[in-house]
Amino acid sequence: MADGNKRVLVVAFDALRPDMVSPQLMPNLTAFADQGACFTHNRSTFPTETRVNQTALVTGCYPSRHGIVGNRFWEPAASPDKLFNTGDEDQLSEGIRRLEGRLTDVPVLGEILADHGKSLAVISSGTPGGTRMLHHKAEELEGFRLSLRRPDASVPADLPQSLDPIPPHSVPSLEWLTYATDTYLNVVEGVRKPDVAILWYCEPDNSYHKMGPGAPENLAAIRHADAEFGRVLAELEGKDINIITLSDHGQLGIPDEAIDLPARLSAAGYSAGEALTEGIDVAVALSSAGGLYVRNSNSDMISRIVEWLLEQPWCGPLFTRGGAVPGTLDLADVGMDHRRAPDIGLVLRSSDTPNSHGINGTTVHNSIYPPGGGIHGGLHAKELHSWLAVGGNAFRNAYVSDTPTGIIDVLPTMLHVLGVKTPSVDGRVLVEALADFNDAPEHKSELLISEKSGGRQTQIEISKVGETRYLDWGRLS
Known part of the structure; x- marks a missing residue:
């Protein structure tokens, strides 16, 4: 258990586009960003896929160093007969076994914290492989990891038996957002109080994919995610916990069938x-x-x-x-x-053409998702532009930064807040947002x-x- 002012909570809104954060749609997140530090030039890593960016989050590195070069990729040492699918719990855990634990080429957050006597807890309503990716060494480190999609892959192994039944999966995934929040408040924060917690919301990604950015169901999911975040803020009010809110990438509309x-x-x-x-x-x-x-x-x-x-x-x-x-x-x-x-x-090929709901950005695709849905992975500005805002006693108040930042910067920044030495990484400490720093670093394009x-x-x-x-x-x- 950490001292109060040495704890961090990361809340991830999977695929949230910053241009869809507004006082009308997300009043809690908007107010949080207004009161803390908000980064308007934040970027994902390429490919703009979830497991790639989850690994960037927990390593502070680009794929060139961490080695997770896509949601799926060819790695015969891990998966000799088909692409290595990092979103599949069975494939990922078997691949890690085949790789003798060497999934990434650089240290990950869980082991960095453990080396300094600190703990990590992860709750995710995203893909089961993605949950493992955020804390793939939880078993050996005796950590905490809960995947709503695969509770049998939880750590500790008997964790699901101590929790309420997980609701059936649906899209939009409103009940799962609530369940993840309940588990964080009642179990992670209520009992374990780890040094770092990651609360990963599967929305708006799920409804972007199935219904498309801006669809009524998608807007309902965004509102619900914001309401759940509001519950977290209310519960943590007065506690010295630094909060980092982020998204891993944006998303584009898909107007047509897959190109095969x-x-x-x-x-x-x-x-x-x-x-x-x-x-x-x-x-x-x-x-x-x-x-x-x-x-x-x-x-x-x-x-x-x-x-x-x-x-x-195309x-x-x-x-x-x-x-x-x-x-x-x-x-x-x-x-x-x-x-x-x-x-x-x-x-x-992508373009700025609006989708059927008037949200800018569409792309050609080779995916399983239907016309009218959404996809991500490419280099369109709306895919690379991702959300980042922070709050707490370590950070400045009412600060808006247009200095370029990225998901690779989150790990070195949180380690700085925790007083933990950062290993060699690609990202940087976001000094411009720290409470004891005032000058933004120079940048160029x-x-x-x-x-x-x-x-x-x-x-x-x-x-x-x-x-x-x-x-x-x-x-x-």
């Missing part, structure tokens, strides 16, 4: 599947972004596929190792140059443009604060 990329690759002469098994040229790992794994990383085949992609109207920004293929930038430019990264990083191929080129804009880089947007022009 494997079928299109097959029609172009490349055998495509979910793994680089015998007879397969390309393993496809993307929903609206991600990449293609090419058999034996054959450079000629990579070049031919890139050339074919650049001819397709193609967006492209990335290869070293940016070696014309029309592509370097995987390193988007923080994805890891041995698990795809041979071709691919983002499907940089435009990266690839060599042209067939008249097309990949572009990305990056903001920099010192050596820390943040992705602002990317497109194929």
Whole structure:
């Protein structure tokens, strides 16, 4: 148990777009941001997928260092016959066993805290794999982890028997938001009082996906998430707990059916599947972004596929190792140059076109979600722009910062608040928001443009604060 002024609560609203936070829709979160410190230039990591950014949250690093390069990716050591699906509890736990515990290449929050005699508790109504990703060493560290989707994967193992029955899953997931809040207030804060707690709300992500940003059901989910956050604020009033609110990414609308990329690759002469098994040229790992794994990383085949992609109207920004293929930038430019990264990083085309509910931003997709729903993963500004606001005695009051920030900054900032030494990370301490600091660091932006191929080129804009880089947007022009 920690001293009062050395505790942190992270409340995550999965996929929440900052442009949908308003006094009318989210009065509690708006008031919290107004009273504390709010960051208007906050960015996710690429791909803008949940498990990628959850890992960035608990490591302070980009995929190039932590190694979780997508929600699904090709890692035969963990999953020899199909893509490694980090959202699936069974696949993830088996993969961790196969990897002998080496899921990430850098330390994670749970073990960093444990090394300093501190504790972490996680409650999540998101994917079961995502819950494990936030605290995948909970078993060996004797921590606390509750997945509403897979209570059998909880730590301690007998935890579900001590709780009320979990309601059936539905979308919008209103009852799950309430259950997660109840468990935090009654069990985590009420009994355990950990040094750090993560309360992960599955909304608005669930209703964005199924009904689309701005749908009536989605708006109801956002209101309910805000009301549950209001309960948390009311219960914690007067306690010296520093609160960090965030989202892991934004989300875009999907106006049309999926393009079926494997079928299109097959029609172009490349055998495509979910793994680089015998007879397969390309393993496809993307929903609206991600990449293609090419058999034996054959450079000629990579070049031919890139050339074919650049001819397709649905193609967006492209990335290869070293940016070696014309029309592509370097995987390193988007923080994805890891041995698990795809041979071709691919983002499907997006635009600012509003969806059917008038919310800006739509995209081509290769996902399971229906037309009218939503998806994320790419480099549209609305996917990269994510929510971040903080409050508590460690932070400034009534402060609005336009200095670039990112989810990679949360870990070093919370460790600073806790007085814990931060290991080598990609993020930075958000000194501009600290109660004892007044000057914002300088920042600048940089435009990266690839060599042209067939008249097309990949572009990305990056903001920099010192050596820390943040992705602002990317497109194929």
